[in-house]
Amino acid sequence: MQLFDIIGPVMIGPSSSHTAGAARIGRVTRMLLGEEVQYADILFHGSFAKTWEGHGADRAVIGGLLGLMVDDVQMRRSRELAQERGMTLHISAVQLRDAHPNTVIINARGVHGATVSVQAASVGGGSVRVQYLNGLEVGFSGERTTLIIQHQDAPGVIATVSRLLADNRMNIATMRVFREEEGGRAVMALELDSMPSGALVEALRKAGAIHSVTLLDRL
Numbered sequence: 001m002q003l004f005d006i007i008g009p010v011m012i013g014p015s016s017s018h019t020a021g022a023a024r025i026g027r028v029t030r031m032l033l034g035e036e037v038q039y040a041d042i043l044f045h046g047s048f049a050k051t052w053e054g055h056g057a058d059r060a061v062i063g064g065l066l067g068l069m070v071d072d073v074q075m076r077r078s079r080e081l082a083q084e085r086g087m088t089l090h091i092s093a094v095q096l097r098d099a100h101p102n103t104v105i106i107n108a109r110g111v112h113g114a115t116v117s118v119q120a121a122s123v124g125g126g127s128v129r130v131q132y133l134n135g136l137e138v139g140f141s142g143e144r145t146t147l148i149i150q151h152q153d154a155p156g157v158i159a160t161v162s163r164l165l166a167d168n169r170m171n172i173a174t175m176r177v178f179r180e181e182e183g184g185r186a187v188m189a190l191e192l193d194s195m196p197s198g199a200l201v202e203a204l205r206k207a208g209a210i211h212s213v214t215l216l217d218r219l
Helices: 002-007 016-033 047-055 058-065 073-084 157-167 198-208
Strands: 037-046 088-095 104-108 115-124 127-133 136-141 147-152 173-179 183-192 210-216
Touching: 002 210, 016 037, 016 058, 016 104, 016 115, 016 210, 037 047, 037 058, 047 058, 047 104, 047 173, 058 073, 058 104, 136 147, 136 173, 136 183, 147 157, 147 198, 157 173, 157 183, 198 210
Parallel strands: 037 088
Antiparallel strands: 037 104, 104 115, 115 127, 127 136, 147 183, 147 210, 173 183
């Protein structure tokens, strides 16, 4: 057990689950979008839906969407900051089946037209679990350096990615691959032991059948 597991994250309170975790979900959504957020539809489930105003989960998610770290004092005025930047927000409750009680769905659109849909849960102590990306299961935590590779389901794609990582002496801690259907949309979530170079990320982006590569540093 590490010290972090006992005392939790350095953060703007009041709750590691409802603020630190929520902020990290907002941040990972912004990183997956790849550009400044113009619009976000935020849907809280379970405990989040009941307490998001009192515990500040709304301000935390918005702060994350703005790119704020969990210990940034500006988190408290994230709504005002979002308004100043011209961000449009819609916040509501949603009921999901078999979902963690601290789950949020964020549908975001960027200033240049990119879109992303993320479903994630704040699982305690500021830790999060990203469950779905654009409707596909991914199941990563963001506690390690992570590559999210969206691609077409085609023979050789996984082998190409593995070879490029091996050639650059990158070790894979965990790897999860999901697809919509045979030959359809697919996604890889690879948690790595070290940070890949920019050249490696660009090489992955140029590989055949790969639509996008997002590098997530530890949240």
